[in-house]
Amino acid sequence: MPTPSDSKIKELEKKANNIREDLVKMLIESGSGHSAGPLGQADIFTVFYFHVLKHDPQNPMWPERDRLILDVGHCVPIRYVAMAHAGYFPKKELMTLRKIGSRIEGHPNYLRMPALETTSGPLGEGLSQACGFAMAARMDGTDLDYHIWCIGSDGEQQEGMTWEAAMFAAKYRLSNLTYIIDRNNIQIDGYTEDIMPLEPLREKYEAFGWHVMEMNGHDMREIISTLEESKSIQEKPVLIIANTTPGKGIEFIENRFGWHGVPPGAGPEDVVPKEEQAKRALEELRTLRGRIEAEHD
Amino acid sequence: MTNYNLAKNYLDEEKTEWKPMRDGAGIGIAELGGEKENVVVLAADTAGSSRAKYFAEKFPARFIQCGVQEQNMVGVSAGLAYQGKVPYAITYAAFLVGRPWEPIRTTIAYPQNHVIFVSSHAGLATGPDGPTHQMTEDISIMRCLPNFTVIAPCDYEQARKAVKAAYDLKGPVYIRNAREKTPVFTTEDSPYEAGKAQVLREGKDITAIGHGYMVYWLLKIAEELKDRISIEVINLHTIKPLDEQAIIESAKKTGRVFTCEDHNVVGGMGSAVAELLSQKYPVPMKLHGVYDIFAESGSVKDLWKKYKLDEEGTKEALLEFLNKSK
Numbered sequence: 001m002p003t004p005s006d007s008k009i010k011e012l013e014k015k016a017n018n019i020r021e022d023l024v025k026m027l028i029e030s031g032s033g034h035s036a037g038p039l040g041q042a043d044i045f046t047v048f049y050f051h052v053l054k055h056d057p058q059n060p061m062w063p064e065r066d067r068l069i070l071d072v073g074h075c076v077p078i079r080y081v082a083m084a085h086a087g088y089f090p091k092k093e094l095m096t097l098r099k100i101g102s103r104i105e106g107h108p109n110y111l112r113m114p115a116l117e118t119t120s121g122p123l124g125e126g127l128s129q130a131c132g133f134a135m136a137a138r139m140d141g142t143d144l145d146y147h148i149w150c151i152g153s154d155g156e157q158q159e160g161m162t163w164e165a166a167m168f169a170a171k172y173r174l175s176n177l178t179y180i181i182d183r184n185n186i187q188i189d190g191y192t193e194d195i196m197p198l199e200p201l202r203e204k205y206e207a208f209g210w211h212v213m214e215m216n217g218h219d220m221r222e223i224i225s226t227l228e229e230s231k232s233i234q235e236k237p238v239l240i241i242a243n244t245t246p247g248k249g250i251e252f253i254e255n256r257f258g259w260h261g262v263p264p265g266a267g268p269e270d271v272v273p274k275e276e277q278a279k280r281a282l283e284e285l286r287t288l289r290g291r292i293e294a295e296h297d
Numbered sequence: 298m299t300n301y302n303l304a305k306n307y308l309d310e311e312k313t314e315w316k317p318m319r320d321g322a323g324i325g326i327a328e329l330g331g332e333k334e335n336v337v338v339l340a341a342d343t344a345g346s347s348r349a350k351y352f353a354e355k356f357p358a359r360f361i362q363c364g365v366q367e368q369n370m371v372g373v374s375a376g377l378a379y380q381g382k383v384p385y386a387i388t389y390a391a392f393l394v395g396r397p398w399e400p401i402r403t404t405i406a407y408p409q410n411h412v413i414f415v416s417s418h419a420g421l422a423t424g425p426d427g428p429t430h431q432m433t434e435d436i437s438i439m440r441c442l443p444n445f446t447v448i449a450p451c452d453y454e455q456a457r458k459a460v461k462a463a464y465d466l467k468g469p470v471y472i473r474n475a476r477e478k479t480p481v482f483t484t485e486d487s488p489y490e491a492g493k494a495q496v497l498r499e500g501k502d503i504t505a506i507g508h509g510y511m512v513y514w515l516l517k518i519a520e521e522l523k524d525r526i527s528i529e530v531i532n533l534h535t536i537k538p539l540d541e542q543a544i545i546e547s548a549k550k551t552g553r554v555f556t557c558e559d560h561n562v563v564g565g566m567g568s569a570v571a572e573l574l575s576q577k578y579p580v581p582m583k584l585h586g587v588y589d590i591f592a593e594s595g596s597v598k599d600l601w602k603k604y605k606l607d608e609e610g611t612k613e614a615l616l617e618f619l620n621k622s623k
C-alpha cells in the first residue's frame with residue numbers, strides 16, 4: 001500500500017473526531033456504558049473501518065473480508081459508531097444502545113449482528129477464538145486472501161486463557177493473525193501496574209514466540225503503517241502494543257480509571273459535576289474538531 | 298408462626314426502600330471482618346462494583362486483589378482455606394462461578410474447603426450489560442456440586458445476614474446477589490437461619506415459593522388476591538440443602554406448588570423443589586422463571602416486563618397455573 005497522503009490523514013482525523021462525538025452522544029442517551037476504553041480506541045477503529053480493513057458494509061459477510069474480532073467486549077460502543085459511519089446500519093440506530101430490542105447490546109451479540117464476528121464481554125476469550133479463525137482460514141487455503149485481526153485490552157492480559165492462546169498461536173505460527181492490545185494502563189479497580197502488573201509485556205510475548213511491534217494508538221500515520229507492516233511478517237503471530245490514552249479527546253476523562261464503565265453524566269465528579277459532564281464532553285470534542293479543521297486549511 | 302419482623306408497611310411499594318443486595322453483602326462482610334480475624338477477602342478487579350471495597354477499606358492487610366483472574370482467585374482461595382483462613386471470593390456471578398467452575402469443583406467442593414463465594418450481577422436484574430453478564434445458570438451449576446451450600450437472599454438485609462451466617466457453616470458456600478436495587482422488606486430484626494425456609498405468609502390454596510427479590514412480588518400478589526385465593530408464601534433463601542420438611546408440609550396443606558425465580562427454570566430452585574416433591578410428595582407444579590433462553594440488554598424494568606419477572610408477569614403465571622390445576 002502507498003503511504004497515505006496528508007489529506008487522507010486529515011480526513012481520518014476528522015472522521016475519528018466525528019466518531020467520538022457520536023460515541024459520546026450515544027453513551028449519554030443510553031445512560032449506561034463504557035467511556036474511557038472506547039474513546040481511547042477511536043483512532044484505531046477509524047483507521048480500520050476507513051482505511052486498513054478489507055470489508056464491504058453492503059455485503060457484511062463477504063467471504064474474503066478481513067475478520068475483526070473484538071476480544072474486549074465492553075469497548076464495543078466505539079465499534080458500533082465506526083460501523084454506522086461506514087454504512088453497516090443507520091446512524092440513528094446508535095441511539096438504541098443497551099435498550100431492549102436493540103441489535104446493539106451492551107456487549108457484542110453475534111446473533112443479532114453477525115458482522116461483529118463473535119459474541120464477547122467476558123474478558124480473555126477473544127484471542128483463542130481468533131486462533132480458531134486463523135486455523136480455519138489456513139485449512140481452507142484462504143489464509144492469504146484475508147487477515148485476522150483481534151483487538152484486546154491490557155486488563156485481559158491477566159486472564160490465563162490469553163496466555164494459553166498466546167502459546168497456541170506461536171506453536172501454529174499463525175502469521176495470518178495480528179493481535180492488538182489496547183495498552184491504556186487502566187482497568188476497573190485502578191491502574192494495571194497496581195492491580196496486577198503486566199510489564200515487561202513486550203518481552204513476555206517475545207519469549208512466547210511472537211513478533212512484537214508498538215505504536216502510538218493516536219497517530220494515524222503510525223497506526224496505518226504498523227497495521228500494514230504486521231501483515232507482512234512471516235512465520236510468527238504478531239502482537240501490536242497500542243499505547244493509548246483512555247478517554248482520549250475529553251480532558252476530564254483522560255487517564256482516569258474511574259471512567260472505565262460509566263457514561264458522561266454518571267462519572268466521577270473530581271473535575272466536573274455530573275450534571276455538566278455531558279455538555280462539557282461535547283464541547284471539548286467540538287473544540288477539537290475546530291482545531292483539526294483549522295489545521296487542515 | 299414465626300414473627301419475621303418484616304418492614305412496617307412493606308406492602309406499600311411507595312413506602313418501601315429499594316437497595317441492592319450486593320451492598321448488603323459487602324457491608325455484612327466488612328462487619329464480619331471486625332469480628333473474625335481469619336476472614337480474608339479476594340476480588341477480581343470488581344472490588345468497587347461488587348462491594349468488596351467495604352472490607353478492603355477497613356482491612357487492607359486481609360484484602361487480596363487478584364486482577365482479572367477468576368480461576369487463579371479460586372485456587373488461591375483454596376490454598377488460604379487449607380491454611381485455616383476463611384476466604385470470601387467476590388465478583389460478578391458469571392465470572393465468579395461460571396468461568397472457574399472445574400477448579401471450584403476440584404479445589405473447593407471435593408475437599409470441602411470452607412470458601413464463601415459471594416456474587417453480584419445474578420439474574421436479569423443485571424440489566425443493560427446484557428446476557429454475558431446476566432447470570433441465570435449459577436444456581437444450577439452450584440447446587441449440583443456435592444458439599445456446597447447455595448443461598449439466594451431475598452433483599453439487602455438478608456444478604457447482610459447471610460454472608461455472616463455462612464461463616465459458621467461447614468464446607469463451601471455460594472451466595473447469590475443481584476446488582477439492581479430491589480425492595481428491602483425484611484429488617485435488622487428479622488430472624489435468619491441458613492437452611493431454614495421462611496414461611497412468610499400462611500395460606501391454604503397454593504404454595505408459592507421464591508428466592509431473591511421475587512419473594513416480594515409473591516407477598517404483594519398474595520395480599521392482592523387474598524379475597525379470591527389463599528396463597529402460602531415461602532422464601533426459599535437456602536436452595537441447598539433444601540428444607541425438605543417445610544416444603545413437603547406446605548405441599549400437603551395446599552396441594553399445588555408454584556415456584557418463581559430470576560434464573561433459568563432448568564436446574565434452578567424450582568427444579569430442586571420438583572426433584573424433592575416428585576419423589577416424596579408429588580403435587581401439580583409450575584416452574585416460573587427465565588425459560589431457558591439468553592435474554593438481551595435493557596433496563597431492568599424493561600427486562601422484568603418483557604420476560605415476565607415483574608409482579609404483573611409473576612401474577613399472570615400464577616393465575617394461569619391456578620386455572621389449569623383446578
Ligand SMILES: Cc1ncc(C[n+]2csc(CCOP(=O)(O)OP(=O)(O)O)c2C)c(N)n1
Nearest residue numbers: 037121122123153154155187188260342392
Ligand atoms: C472474565 C471477566 N471478568 C471480569 C469482567 C468484568 N470486567 C469488565 S471490564 C474489566 C477490566 C477492564 O480492564 P481493560 O480490559 O483493560 O479495559 P479498560 O478499562 O481499559 O477499558 C473487568 C474486570 C469481565 N468482563 N470478564
Ligand SMILES: [Mg+2]
Nearest residue numbers: 154155186187
Ligand atoms: Mg485497559
